[in-house]
Amino acid sequence: MEELDAINSLAALAQTQRVRTFRALVVAGPAGLTPGAIAEQLNVPGNALSFHLKELSHADLVSVEQRGRNLIYRANFAQMNALLGYLTEHCCQGAACEVVDSASCVNC
Numbered sequence: 001m002e003e004l005d006a007i008n009s010l011a012a013l014a015q016t017q018r019v020r021t022f023r024a025l026v027v028a029g030p031a032g033l034t035p036g037a038i039a040e041q042l043n044v045p046g047n048a049l050s051f052h053l054k055e056l057s058h059a060d061l062v063s064v065e066q067r068g069r070n071l072i073y074r075a076n077f078a079q080m081n082a083l084l085g086y087l088t089e090h091c092c093q094g095a096a097c098e099v100v101d102s103a104s105c106v107n108c
Helices: 003-012 016-031 035-042 046-058 077-088
Strands: 062-067 070-075 098-101 104-106
Touching (some): 003 046, 016 046, 035 070
Antiparallel strands (some): 062 070
């Protein structure tokens, strides 16, 4: 992942409703969710959800598939893992480490 891609992904997630939406899609797994199911689950108006899904889609964090009359949104796990990899690529100066808690790192 390139730095600009990471910045775009993080910017898309820098909003409470988008984080909640993305997490709901991650929990749903490969089956994904319709916008109606997401809106009901998160108690968010459809028009607001549409805006958030568009932002997540532009950052390539979610994909959408037309299935009949429904849209199915899914988390893009490859992009999510690439972002996590980018953020942790140089953890502990390249040595394997195990985070014990938020304040310490073994082998750092």
